[in-house]
Amino acid sequence: MKVSVYTADLRSELPMRYAEGGVRAGFPSPAQDYETEAIDLNKELVRHPATTFYARAYGDSMHDSGIDDGDLLIVDKSIEPQEEDIVVAFVDGEFTLKRIRMDRAAGCLWLMPSNDNYPPIRVTSENHFMVWGVVTYNIKRQLKRSK
Template structure:
């Protein structure tokens, strides 16, 4: 399976050590960096350097995929690290054909959906579904997928991947030394991944947010 990779330079000497002062026209033009707009330095706690860097990298990846023709890139979202915890009642009774009376003796615990759905915030993003190729797996149009980039995709996982620049969600399968991205709808054909396929696995789907 092809994986995305990044190469980071080690940096060179500070040019100011050899040249005094600034020169007219020197340096990078404003807005020519990876974000396409002016930037400014910001002081942040050391503990947040890695999460913020990963968040910015995911935004760049989403923008790059959009330029490559990904159909749902505009619907790629990231967790709000500043969102306050919201603990709601979690009842111990399981619902069969009704709803338990909200009495105190049925209250089992408190549930924060952020903690329940997002195990690794720095490695998680959300994406809204387009199309019906995965309805057999309970994934429907306009559902929101919770995707973990830190998990290694393995046989049988549902993954979000860019195939030749097009973003898709499919189930990953190995069969007889061949790799496929398979739909969960008989109306759609599997995608075979060959040596000529440009494949980048964005992450493994861990949950689906579905409105009824």
């Protein structure tokens, strides 16, 4: 899965109405109080503004992890990647989006797709490799009509 990287512009605030009690996915409660408060998505989704950027996902290699073509990702460069994190990685001149697995016994790590149609990427000391950042949120478009 390829990614396009964008810097996060956090200079503005955009308070949005927020259903404080949550939204039920089951049967609605007619007695529920629907008072709302405002939240700012920048403050809600971005913990480290100086090291956070956005990326657009392209392809379907991470489909089984819930990341689809066109999804917007929030990526934090200050988070140390851990086993099973989904990361934006730079491997041999290209950005890719994969789940990270360490293989200390073999002296390598693996970048794992979440789609059986794609092979894992083995990364050794011979590769030009860097974890660019850890994916913290995935924003998915639900409205499937034309944009």
